[in-house]
Amino acid sequence: MSSAKRVVVAAPAKINLCLHVGSRRPDGYHDLQSLVAFAAPGDTISIETGEDFCLSVDGTFAADLVADDNNLALRAARLLAEEVKFGRGARIDLTKNLPVASGIGGGSADAAATLRALACLWDMDVPDRTLYELAESLGADVPVCIRSAPAWMEGKGERITILPALPAADLLLVNPGVPVPTGAVFAALRERRGVGLDWPRGGFNSVAPLIEFLQATTNDLEGPARAIAPGVGEVLGEIAGMPGALLTRMSGSGATCFAIFESDREITAAADRLAARHPGWWIRKTTIAPPEFAAPVLFQ
Numbered sequence: 001m002s003s004a005k006r007v008v009v010a011a012p013a014k015i016n017l018c019l020h021v022g023s024r025r026p027d028g029y030h031d032l033q034s035l036v037a038f039a040a041p042g043d044t045i046s047i048e049t050g051e052d053f054c055l056s057v058d059g060t061f062a063a064d065l066v067a068d069d070n071n072l073a074l075r076a077a078r079l080l081a082e083e084v085k086f087g088r089g090a091r092i093d094l095t096k097n098l099p100v101a102s103g104i105g106g107g108s109a110d111a112a113a114t115l116r117a118l119a120c121l122w123d124m125d126v127p128d129r130t131l132y133e134l135a136e137s138l139g140a141d142v143p144v145c146i147r148s149a150p151a152w153m154e155g156k157g158e159r160i161t162i163l164p165a166l167p168a169a170d171l172l173l174v175n176p177g178v179p180v181p182t183g184a185v186f187a188a189l190r191e192r193r194g195v196g197l198d199w200p201r202g203g204f205n206s207v208a209p210l211i212e213f214l215q216a217t218t219n220d221l222e223g224p225a226r227a228i229a230p231g232v233g234e235v236l237g238e239i240a241g242m243p244g245a246l247l248t249r250m251s252g253s254g255a256t257c258f259a260i261f262e263s264d265r266e267i268t269a270a271a272d273r274l275a276a277r278h279p280g281w282w283i284r285k286t287t288i289a290p291p292e293f294a295a296p297v298l299f300q
Helices: 072-084 107-121 128-138 142-147 182-187 207-215 222-228 230-240 264-277
Strands: 006-024 030-050 054-058 089-095 151-154 159-162 170-175 245-250 257-261 282-287 297-299
Touching (some): 006 207, 107 142, 182 222
Antiparallel strands (some): 245 257
């Protein structure tokens, strides 16, 4: 057993740089393709071994989250304990910094971070395949959050190809404060690109080729999300008009949108301008995070 008394893990925001949707599957999900990156803003999971499983939540968006047995982080902990036959529980402290139901991972990232943290705390060499299988049973977005590394995501989200590190592009994340139900967005989907795109095998050595690749893609869920939550269109219209914005798009099923900027000076100016115009919006200036950002940290 590890001598660690506590493990802290970052649960970074998941950004769908592009998202193409295919046909509806017999299991009710849709086939999809997505280039996924992770950004430094995120939730934080802190875990200690306990006699039973319990969850406490604090942070900016704690009031929007119910800390009951249906919480993905708590479900992930119980699943892993059952899988590895661990006889005790865990005390999970979740600092909720990301908006809820916002298209940037949220609960999925929390669940994946919980699996990583517990495997570390309990000093168990849990095979990657086991972690991915547990993640898949928790939700379509959880598997890609296990590594929190740049990835090409396919199937319903369970087929993950880890990619080389992406360039540290300047990102502006903006959410108008409106939750968008994923099920409703998919139900309203009419037009889709399908899943015939080849993943970027050569990687990207700078921001310019990344932008060139993304300009030939889209997020198929953006149209229905705009119809359900007009605030999405308002955000995209605002950030698209900012000087230095190279590409603007919605992430996941919304409502968080992002813009890739040319320089730190321009992204700072854009963030300040948006904050002054829309004090109720969630606005974060960040960059694409390296994979090691989500590595567990042990405290004795």
